[in-house]
Amino acid sequence: AWGLAMSRSHGTAPSHSGEADAFLPDFCRRTLLLRTMQIGWAPILAPSAAEGADGLADSMVSTNGSARKPFAPTEALLPATRVRLLLDRANDLAERLSTEKDPSAIDDLARQLEVILASEKSAENESGSSAVRWAFNVYTANLRFGETYTVTASPKERSEYIRKYNGLPDVKQVILADLDLRDLYRNQILTAIDDSRAEFRYQKKELQNRRREWEYLQEPGTNEKSIPPTFDAEELISLLKSAQTSCQQWFGFISEKDVKEALDVVLAEN
Secondary structure (H helix, E strand, O other): OEEEEOOOOOOEEEOOOOOOOOOOOOOHHHHHHHHHHHHHHHHHHHHHHHHHHHOHHHHHHHOOOOOOEOOOOOHHHEEEEEHHHHHHHHHHHHHHHHHHHHHHHHHOOOOOHHHHHHHHHHOOOOOOEEHHHHHHHHHHHOOOOOOOOEEEEOHHHHHHHHHOOOOOOOOOHHHHHHHHHHHHHHHHHHHHHHHHHHHHHHHHHHHHHHHHHHHHHOOOOOOOOOOOOOOOOOHHHHHHHHHHHHHHHHOOOOOOHHHHHHHHHHHHHH
16 A cells, blocks of 8 residues: 655645546556555555555554644535535435335425435536535645655565556655545546436336326226335435445545544534
8 A cells, every 4th residue: 555654744736637538648557556555644544444445454554653644624525524414315315215105205205305416416616517526626626745655565565566667656646546546436426426316317207107007097987906106216225325335435535533523513504
């Protein structure tokens, strides 16, 4: 694992577009970095961060606690924290929607869920990008990195990398690899949310169609009686859970202390 151990605190993230089509030519080299690294003012990996770095084992991690992970002000983490809480709320509503039988209760839950999904679609900043993308970009744009890094990989991994690439990566490569991985998780969140919106719209329309058929069968003169149709939320739940998982991996790069501070601020807003 590659970790940044800071010699000074005024370094900032290099220019980085974060778009999938803007990867640098050395993408393959940085992909290996993504699989074997954790950047930070600390070469220490919390369990959640280890999962976000393809499951690095604790035995591979340095116990030197004299440094810190890259960080940004708490205020910069608030937008992403709000998105995370909205995802938790959306998943809870979808879970309840999947088991609800009463038509009026189904409609109420669906309205609440639609508001959450639609709010992230309609709210756009001045540049036109989605509110979710903006929320995560605010944090990465304010990240502070140091000027050196500590190699916390095993001797075998270190040797393999040196043999393959004729040396260790420079600081800029390590930082760009870190940013790429953060952006990868952000993009997974965006995709899962977009897919969730589409699935919700589809299932809402399907429910309306099945209700019309059901209501026709309940008219006087028909002999077939049945319970009202319900909302099929199975795929929607799967998509929302995928968004939650990617969100947890993105937050895994951030110290637990900073995550808690941002969460406390957002919860106090309500």
